[in-house]
Amino acid sequence: MFQCHARIPRDRGVVVKAQGVGERRIAACAPKSxxxxxxxxxxxxxxxxxxxxxxxxxxxxxxxxxxxxxxxxxxxxxxxxxxxxxxxxxxxxxxxxxxxxxxxxxxxxxxxxxxxxxxxxxxxxxxxxxxxxxxxxxxxxxxxxxxxxxxxxxxxxxxxxxxxxxxxxxxxxxxxxxxxxxxxxxxxxxxxxxxxxxxxxxxxxxxxxxxxxxxxxxxxxxxxxxxxxxxxxxxxxxxxxxxxxxxxxxxxxxxxxxxxxxxxxxxxxxxxxxxxxxxxxxxxxxxxxxxxxxxxxxxxxDGEGVSRFVTVNIHGARSAGEAEAAARTIANSALVKTSWCGGDPNWGRILCALGYSKAKVNESCVDVGYAKPGSREILFAFRRGRPTDVDLKTLGKISAAREFDLHVNLHLGPANFTIYASDLTEDYVAFNRRYESDPASTRRLRWKN
Structure with a gap:
């Protein structure tokens, strides 16, 4: 997976080019092979x-x-x-x-x-x-x-x-x-x-x-x-x-x-x-x-009630186990998932989830960025312990899309992990609240644009 090696001031939210493509390498090269x-x-x-x-x-x-x-x-x-x-x-x-x-x-x-x-x-x-x-x-x-x-x-x-x-x-x-x-x-x-x-x-x-x-x-x-x-x-x-x-x-x-x-x-x-x-x-x-x-x-x-597909990438963890723990904690956080539902790039919730994960986290080292699917252009909202001055409208356009990538770099080691996640919507709750007692009433609700 890729590591981000941008040499820029910590307090600026700017676009950074990543140095590799990571786990999407297989899907990207598949048609060629x-x-x-x-x-x-x-x-x-x-x-x-x-x-x-x-x-x-x-x-x-x-x-x-x-x-x-x-x-x-x-x-x-x-x-x-x-x-x-x-x-x-x-x-x-x-x-x-x-x-x-x-x-x-x-x-x-x-x-x-x-x-x-x-x-x-x-x-x-x-x-x-x-x-x-x-x-x-x-x-x-x-x-x-x-x-x-x-x-x-x-x-x-x-x-x-x-x-x-x-x-x-x-x-x-x-x-x-x-x-x-x-x-x-x-x-x-x-x-x-x-x-x-x-x-x-x-x-x-x-x-x-x-x-x-x-x-x-x-x-x-x-x-x-x-x-x-x-x-x-x-x-x-x-x-x-x-x-x-x-x-x-x-x-x-x-x-x-x-x-x-x-x-x-x-x-x-x-x-x-x-x-x-x-x-x-x-x-x-x-x-x-x-x-x-x-x-x-x-x-x-095709998840129940899903309106967002998010690729969560963790970079720079101390070990593979900690990278996985960080990714899963973010991807399964109800607060994070509901913010995705609203198209809200709420990096504070992401940092909160990181903090209670089993991964070692040093707040002053963490980067949080957003990108279009598969893009090597990452827009950072948080860098090395401080919010950036990123344009919120530009950031919001990325997180409001049906699909986007989330990049979190812990800057503590060589380990990386990717997980594919969804948001949590009202439709998911509406569908599942009566599934067993009245399955006939649980019609599937499709993706929202």
Missing amino acids: FKIITGSICAPLGFKAAAVFCGIKRRKLDLALIASDVRAAVAGLFTTNQVCAAPVRLSAQRVLKRFAQAIVANSGNANACTGPQGIRDAKRMAEAAASALNLKASHVLVCSTGRIGVPMPMENVQRGIRACAPLLARSATNARQAAEAVMTTDTRRKEIAVEFEIGKAMVRIGGICKGAGMIQPWMATMLAFITTDIAIEPNLLKRALRIAVAQSFNRITVDGNMSTNDSVIMLANGLARNSKFEIRDSQFQDALNFVCLELAKMIVR
């Missing part, structure tokens, strides 16, 4: 998807199947919440193995806090999908999202799985429908795919995800499914996914709440026929990082 394509999870060879309405929700698609033509190396990461859903418990055990071949996912019911029956129902979902697809039940992973504490309507689910299996196809339409079927409070589907070469082989990575509320690392209320036709050893796939998730899904927050159902699952079926020996020197890790980060950003932008 690989190509964004259509098809998301169906873009890689040998992957098919389908979705149906089975009656878990009232009208919309609510069940999806994703399957590979051949067995695939598997990797997965799941919520660290001690109260985790039955599908998480089941799938977390199964991804410890080397291979899997299919995923069955539903929305509208989280199958969380449902006791022993929830575990039995998750297993029955896997068994039903395995029977419909002629696979081993142990090669089927299960994910659920929706309301907590409600028994799964298994008759509807099993009927839906049987109806969904014959519809499996490798098409962009089927991929879109699968993305829609796992949506809950999302207002839009979230999908992406890229392709690149490893030696003479063309390799593709595709992904879909859902998530809008209960968004806080580690991984937020989100389901993400990533497919690739790369030929890779399972242990290397697991390592690659850990690296990608660490800088994407684990760096987002909307409301600071950790879910019971977070799941990121990746399947790699090897049909690209690439040389495994060439992976290390290829674009694979960069491409996977890009896919995960773009999906993660889509979640924040």
Whole structure:
């Protein structure tokens, strides 16, 4: 990440050019090293998807199947919440193995806090999908999202799985429908795919995800499914996914709440026929990082009631842990988030949050600046312990935009951290105050301009 080395008087709020681009390097260089394509999870060879309405929700698609033509190396990461859903418990055990071949996912019911029956129902979902697809039940992973504490309507689910299996196809339409079927409070589907070469082989990575509320690392209320036709050893796939998730899904927050159902699952079926020996020197890790980060950003932008997307950059902390602590404290401060909602560049609230974070802070060393998204032009409101004479109208134009970057430099060490955050709006409160007691009344409220 970049360090700001401006040599200017402390009491002036001026524009400063940064010396680097930091963690946005991957997204910025992505089009040069690989190509964004259509098809998301169906873009890689040998992957098919389908979705149906089975009656878990009232009208919309609510069940999806994703399957590979051949067995695939598997990797997965799941919520660290001690109260985790039955599908998480089941799938977390199964991804410890080397291979899997299919995923069955539903929305509208989280199958969380449902006791022993929830575990039995998750297993029955896997068994039903395995029977419909002629696979081993142990090669089927299960994910659920929706309301907590409600028994799964298994008759509807099993009927839906049987109806969904014959519809499996490798098409962009089927991929879109699968993305829609796992949506809950999302207002839009979230999908992406890229392709690149490893030696003479063309390799593709595709992904879909859902998530809008209960968004806080580690991984937020989100389901993400990533497919690739790369030929890779399972242990290397697991390592690659850990690296990608660490800088994407684990760096987002909307409301600071950790879910019971977070799941990121990746399947790699090897049909690209690439040389495994060439992976290390290829674009694979960069491409996977890009896919995960773009999906993660889509979640924040579609957060419940969200009107601002803010990239919070901490520079100059003593250690990586302190940089992360400072970033998360700012990004989850209710006072900071509500000031973002109002388009108010209230640096005082940012300094307050810094002060009670677990990071070491010396007020006389701190810089606080604002910039347009991805810009290296930073306008500082506070430098080395004192307010600047920055033009407030100019500063306000940046912070009132739908997206902007916040830069905080502690000037105490070499460590940096970036987190992607949102504001906190009246719409978020209005939506969540009656979600459980009257879900029919909780229509989604979209971004405000």
